[in-house]
Every structure is written in structure tokens, then in C-alpha cells.
Amino acid sequence: MKPAVVNAWSRMVLMPAEEGTGNYRWTSTVVLECTCPPMEVRFGKGQTPGGDFHYRAAREGMSAGVATAETAVLEVDLQDLQDLQDLQDLRDVRDVREPRDFPRSSSGSEPAPELIRKPAAAFRNLRPELPFVAARELHALDVSLEGLRCTMAPGTVLVSDGLVHSFEVAPSEERRDSANVRVFLEHPVSPTTTEKSGLPHLVIFEFSREPVRKVFRGKSVVIDPGHGGRDKGFRGPVNLLEKNVAMVVSKNLYSLLSLAGAHPHLTRRDDVAVEESARVRAAISRGADCLIKIHTSGDDDPDRRAYFVRYPPRSEASRALALEIRNALLERMGIDAALVEWHEPDGVSLPVVQVEPLCLTHYSDEANFRAPLFQKRLAQSIFNGLMRWYLEKG
Numbered sequence: 300m301k302p303a304v305v306n307a308w309s310r311m312v313l314m315p316a317e318e319g320t321g322n323y324r325w326t327s328t329v330v331l332e333c334t335c336p337p338m339e340v341r342f343g344k345g346q347t348p349g350g351d352f353h354y355r356a357a358r359e360g361m362s363a364g365v366a367t368a369e370t371a372v373l374e375v376d377l378q379d380l381q382d383l384q385d386l387q388d389l390r391d392v393r394d395v396r397e398p399r400d401f402p403r404s405s406s407g408s409e410p411a412p413e414l415i416r417k418p419a420a421a422f423r424n425l426r427p428e429l430p431f432v433a434a435r436e437l438h439a440l441d442v443s444l445e446g447l448r449c450t451m452a453p454g455t456v457l458v459s460d461g462l463v464h465s466f467e468v469a470p471s472e473e474r475r476d477s478a479n480v481r482v483f484l485e486h487p488v489s490p491t492t493t494e495k496s497g498l499p500h501l502v503i504f505e506f507s508r509e510p511v512r513k514v515f516r517g518k519s520v521v522i523d524p525g526h527g528g529r530d531k532g533f534r535g536p537v538n539l540l541e542k543n544v545a546m547v548v549s550k551n552l553y554s555l556l557s558l559a560g561a562h563p564h565l566t567r568r569d570d571v572a573v574e575e576s577a578r579v580r581a582a583i584s585r586g587a588d589c590l591i592k593i594h595t596s597g598d599d600d601p602d603r604r605a606y607f608v609r610y611p612p613r614s615e616a617s618r619a620l621a622l623e624i625r626n627a628l629l630e631r632m633g634i635d636a637a638l639v640e641w642h643e644p645d646g647v648s649l650p651v652v653q654v655e656p657l658c659l660t661h662y663s664d665e666a667n668f669r670a671p672l673f674q675k676r677l678a679q680s681i682f683n684g685l686m687r688w689y690l691e692k693g
């Protein structure tokens with residue numbers, strides 16, 4: 300068997316830190332499966348993620364581009380470019396286009412998009428206006444595995460767990476017997492590296508999720524699973540009920556937030572009816588930072604589906620939160636939810652959003668939801684949106 304990296308994957312790991320203390324370590328790992336040990340694991344710029352900011356822009360149906368250094372690259376299609384002309388901020392960029400020169404996750408079959416280059420700082424102010432997921436900072440960690448070829452299919456693996464954004468494994472351009480790994484991180488954190496012999500031989504990069512905890516520590520989030528009791532909400536073509544779907548997503552979100560050190564609260568834990576006003580009161584009386592209402596959408600036509608993130612009008616904070624959750628759903632799941640104003644609940648002083656990330660009356664959405672991984676990813680997406688919101692508001 301040739302010395303090679305043959306596979307790679309990532310997951311979150313929760314481990315007891317010391318026996319019997321109740322303390323635990325929460326990490327994200329990136330694991331490379333190799334046919335034999337590498338001769339050397341070499342970190343670019345030491346074992347720390349690069350100081351350069353990396354920006355990423357994506358929209359539905361289009362792969363993400365990641366750019367390095369002082370100029371960020373924004374990848375847009377021509378239609379978007381048309382839309383962008385209206386934006387004051389981007390008025391000067393149309394004359395600066397360059398060919399693509401960065402890794403892409405697509406198969407390359409679609410036409411190469413136009414690229415826009417602009418000083419990275421210029422992207423900071425663009426967030427809500429752009430028609431795609433806003434460009435933002437990622438930190439890149441470069442590692443090379445010496446003595447191993449890369450026989451994996453090329454491409455970016457999206458992780459999006461709040462810390463590891465994505466990673467790529469590719470053959471080295473300079474040395475044939477070397478594989479390059481690039482991990483994109485939401486927070487700059489250095490990994491510890493371990494190896495586990497066997498077949499496959501595992502090279503494991505372990506990243507502490509402490510930066511995620513730092514964002515959430517002590518934060519108060521009230522999660523409201525919609526409906527309950529005799530109020531069943533929408534019903535799927537087979538048998539899923541909205542009230543139960545909402546509960547599953549809510550409990551997954553609750554677990555993630557608890558792990559991250561936040562103080563989440565559920566407005567109902569069981570299948571019981573709860574007055575709408577009582578749900579809001581629960582959030583206000585706890586002095587929560589925000590209220591996240593979990594529902595599904597539905598339609599009389601079983602072939603139609605649409606997704607929504609709703610927020611009350613005239614609430615900038617609600618809108619900002621809704622936008623982050625919408626973007627996170629798009630990035631993690633490819634769910635393109637419409638951001639819409641809605642007029643309930645009235646007179647609520649705290650940021651509130653209603654997330655409808657699933658169209659329960661559509662048969663494939665109902666089927667997808669039965670997969671535990673899908674349920675977890677929905678919750679993870681909302682969690683990621685919340686994290687961006689907290690980071691943005693400082």
C-alpha cells in the first residue's frame with residue numbers, strides 16, 4: 300500500500316477531563332486517515348492559525364471561495380454583479396477583476412464566476428446588504444504531512460460546528476510525497492496533535508472549543524418549541540407533527556447551548572399547551588438576551604416549500620439575529636430561508652425571532668428530519684447564527 304492520506308473527517312468530542320470531577324473537555328477534531336504514519340507533521344507558521352484574515356462568501360447554488368491575505372476575493376455571479384451596482388460601497392470594484400486562483404469546492408462544471416478584489420477591510424461594512432452570505436473572517440491553519448501522498452478526492456469539507464468551519468486536504472504542489480491540510484477556523488486556536496497507530500493510521504488535530512464557550516458563557520437564551528398539547532401545528536404527509544419536530548430541534552439547541560456554558564431555558568419540556576403570552580413572559584422575566592421560537596413552515600400544496608426566519612418590525616436587534624440565523628442555515632444546510640417581518644408577539648422588548656427551517660408538509664423535508672444528523676445540524680446552524688450575533692454585538 301502506498302503511503303497516503305486516504306480519508307478525513309471531523310467531529311465534536313466531549314470527554315471527561317478528570318475522573319469523577321464532572322469536568323469535561325469539549326473539543327473539535329479533524330482526523331486524517333493514512334495508510335501509514337507520516338514522516339513528519341509540519342505546521343506552517345508554527346502551530347498557530349495564520350494572522351491573516353480569510354473571507355468567505357457563499358450563496359445558494361454556488362460554492363464558497365476562500366481568499367487569503369490583504370485582499371479578499373468575493374465570488375459572485377453576473378446577476379449578483381448587476382445587483383451590486385446599486386451598492387454605494389461596491390461602486391468602485393467593478394473594474395478590478397481577476398481570474399480565479401483559490402481553492403473551490405465545486406466540481407468546476409459551472410462557469411467561472413467573476414471575482415472582485417478589494418481590501419479586506421472593505422468587506423466589514425457590507426454584511427446585511429449583500430445578497431449572499433456575508434463575507435467574514437476565518438483563520439487558516441496550514442499543516443503538511445510529509446511522506447504521504449494525498450489520494451482523497453479534492454474539495455472542501457464543510458464542518459461548521461462553530462469552531463472548525465471547513466478543511467481541505469490536497470496534494471502538495473512542491474513535493475510529490477506530501478499532503479497539505481488547511482483548516483479554516485472561526486476562532487484562532489492552536490491544535491494538539493496526536494497519532495493513533497493501526498490501519499488506518501490516524502493523525503488527529505484536536506482544537507479546544509474554549510473560544511466558543513467564551514462567547515456563550517453566562518448568556519441567557521430562551522428557546523420556545525412551538526405549539527404543544529392539543530395544538531399540533533402542521534402535520535407531515537406521513538405522520539410527523541410540528542409540535543414534536545419543534546421540540547427535537549429545541550432540545551438539540553438546548554444541549555449545545557448548555558455545553559457552551561450558556562443558560563438556556565425551554566418554555567416547555569413536555570407535550571403540553573402553553574399560552575403564547577406565557578412563552579414571551581418566560582423570556583422577559585428571565586431577563587433573557589433573546590427569545591428563539593422554533594416552528595416549521597407548511598403549505599396546502601404538498602409540492603411547495605418555503606422557509607422563513609421571522610422577526611418583529613422596528614426591532615434592529617431582532618433583525619440582526621434573524622439575519623445571522625438565516626445565513627447560518629444557508630451556509631450549513633443550504634436552506635435558503637426568507638427573512639420576513641411578522642407582527643407577533645406584540646410589544647416585546649427583547650430580540651425575538653421565529654425560525655421555520657423545515658417545511659413539514661413537504662414529503663422530503665419530513666423524511667430528512669427523521670435523520671438524527673439532520674436534526675443536529677439544524678440546531679447547530681441556529682447555534683452558529685447565535686454565536687455570530689453575540690460576536691457582532693460584542
Ligand SMILES: [Zn+2]
Nearest residue numbers: 525532594595
Ligand atoms: Zn408553528
